[in-house]
Amino acid sequence: MxxxxxxxxxxxxxxxxxxxxxxxxxxxxxxxxxxxxxxxxxxxxxxxxxxxxxxxxxxxxxxxxxxxxxxxxxxxxxxxxxxxxxxxxxxxxxxxxxxxxxxxxxxxxxxxxxxxxxxxxxxxxxxxxxxxxxxxxxxxxxxxxxxxxxxxxxxxxxxxxxxxxxxxxxxxxxxxxxxxxxxxxxxxxxxxxxxxxCISQEKQYQKLLELIETTVCAGGKVLLPLPPKGRGSDVLKLVSAHGFGVPVFVEEQIVTCYQELQKKSLWLSQADEQGTCAANLTIVKNENERQQALNTAGGAVYLASDGMLTAPDGLVYYNALKADVNSLIIITGHAAAGTVGAGLFDEEYRRKNDVSVRAEKIICKxxxxxxxxxxxxxxxxxxxxxxxxxxxxxxxxxxxxxxxxxxxxxxxxxxxxxxx
CATH class of the missing domain: 3.60.15.10 (Ribonuclease Z/Hydroxyacylglutathione hydrolase-like)
Incomplete structure (x- = not known):
């Protein structure tokens, strides 16, 4: 044979x-x-x-x-x-x-x-x-x-x-x-x-930025749960470059993965020589700093690890924001059944868990x-x-x-x- x-x-x-x-x-x-x-x-x-x-x-x-x-x-x-x-x-x-x-x-x-x-x-x-x-x-x-x-x-x-x-x-x-x-x-x-x-990456990014801008300008907060390896680096770079004029808080694991990536020139189409040192960017390293970030008055952006909202840091942000009708959670990829990320788009889950925060899904390709x-x-x-x-x-x-x-x-x- x-x-x-x-x-x-x-x-x-x-x-x-x-x-x-x-x-x-x-x-x-x-x-x-x-x-x-x-x-x-x-x-x-x-x-x-x-x-x-x-x-x-x-x-x-x-x-x-x-x-x-x-x-x-x-x-x-x-x-x-x-x-x-x-x-x-x-x-x-x-x-x-x-x-x-x-x-x-x-x-x-x-x-x-x-x-x-x-x-x-x-x-x-x-x-x-x-x-x-x-x-x-x-x-x-x-x-x-x-x-x-x-x-x-x-x-x-x-x-x-x-x-x-x-x-x-x-x-x-x-x-x-x-x-x-x-x-x-x-x-x-x-x-x-x-x-x-058929997805245009440019249009998806533009929509993402517009949603964040609209929300924070109205005094709301935006949570972006992201897998640290891969999509997390792309969104960190995008959000950091834009700024939005409000504090941006990012979990340390996402920044570490981004920094590791920048050292691997063989894998990059173009290295980011500017890094992610935006003036309004704050790296969150522990639970105390997480709570301080959530106590920020007015608009803010949070980049948490794990795109499906199953990791502990992401759940802290989620629980703090889930009853806030002025805030927004953006899922940028697949969220499996049984995860909080999937539940955000399920009316029964939202009702049972008293979820009022808005949710959007924008695919980052x-x-x-x-x-x-x-x-x-x-x-x-x-x-x-x-x-x-x-x-x-x-x-x-x-x-x-x-x-x-x-x-x-x-x-x-x-x-x-x-x-x-």
Whole structure:
């Protein structure tokens, strides 16, 4: 048999728990192994449906970036019996263990249970890849920058005479990060988080600034919950440059990640030589400083860590502002079911929790949208693709567009398979 089977264990047709596979004659090449931050009843978090049998067939693992929805199920894979390496960019290797520990702590705090012992996280063995050409256990691997986050990459594999691309969380229009374009390929596993949409980053940023300006000028306060790695740096730079004429408070973790990013010139399209030293910017380092920030009279802007409002610092701001009809919380990315970030847009949740603060969702573009996906296909020429990072309903128009181009496209998990 000389076939290559390409499929999703989970992540395709849903948002989260990204885990994809190339099944070759030598075994399975696993691409990412993440969790989905959703709470349903007593279930805190969802994981790829991996088994001991699957783990025994995994030949090697490639990790596209550090975010929990791509990395935090790795301890489960090792608990199931995998004992090989996880290959990733060094910057991802530096950040992933902290992300995994943060996920484990979150589950424990929420009263959930992990499908692996805490000690399984210590079993993970990382091995660094360089940008460009690599040879991993005899397998050639091309690695390029994805534009999503520091250390975020795509992988291209020449396997059994075919080329397969895994985009990871790729964007063609990054704000600060550089992005590399892959070579033509036969098949792709492609991120399309904004399926069904065509998003202008410039217009989204303009809308974001206008909403903040309007709110603070009327004496209200604005809370921006942000993931520190990735989108947090982009929004910090934007808000810091604008100023608004009111105090801007930012959690230390967001500033630290931004400063780390600026030291990594290899990953940047253009370094910010001005830094973030706006006169009205105050870094918040502890609970006492957080409370002082909230006691500010009049308008103010708060940048808190964790884009879904599940982290302790973000919840402090949220609880202080949730009854204030003059204030505003802006969600800039995906908020999973069961999180406060999602609850802000649910009338029943707002009523039960006495939430009066206004809420808006403005996407800050860090993934591919529908037009990006179509443009990438035109450039790369692949004829088979698995879409991920969006629920099935949002993929309908993109799937139809691919069908019109005679491209085999899937948006679902195993047993749906693409064969080369």
């Amino acid at each position: 000389n076939e290559i089977k390409i499929f999703s264990f989970s992540g395709s047709g849903e948002n989260g728990r990204n885990c994809y596979a190339l099944q070759t004659e030598q075994g399975i090449i696993l691409l990412d192994c993440g969790v989905k931050r959703e709470t349903v009843g007593e279930q805190v978090g969802f994981y790829p449906p991996l088994t001991e049998e699957v783990a025994s067939q995994v030949r090697m693992v490639f990790l596209s970036h550090c975010h929990e929805d791509h990395s935090a199920a790795l301890p489960m894979l090792y608990h199931l019996g995998y004992n090989g390496e996880v290959y990733a960019a060094q910057e991802t290797i530096d950040a992933a263990p902290g992300m995994i520990r943060k996920w484990m702590a979150y589950v424990e705090k929420q009263g959930g249970s992990l499908p692996f012992p805490q000690s399984a996280a210590e079993k993970i063995r990382f091995s660094p890849l360089s940008l460009g050409s690599n040879l991993v256990n005899g397998l050639p691997v091309e690695v390029g920058r994805s534009g999503h986050v520091l250390g975020g990459v795509w992988f291209q594999f020449p396997v059994q005479g075919k080329k397969v691309l895994y985009t990871g969380d790729m964007t063609l229009q990054p704000s600060s990060l550089a992005v590399d374009l892959p070579e033509p390929c036969d098949a792709a596993i492609m991120n399309c988080a904004y399926a069904g949409q 860090v993934h591919l949208d529908e037009q990006d996906a179509l443009s990438l296909q035109e450039r790369l020429g692949f004829k088979k693709v698995i879409l991920f990072h969006a629920i099935k309903e949002k993929n309908k128009s993109l799937l139809e567009s691919f069908k019109e181009r005679n491209i085999e496209a899937l948006a679902g998990s195993w047993p749906q398979t693409i064969t080369l």
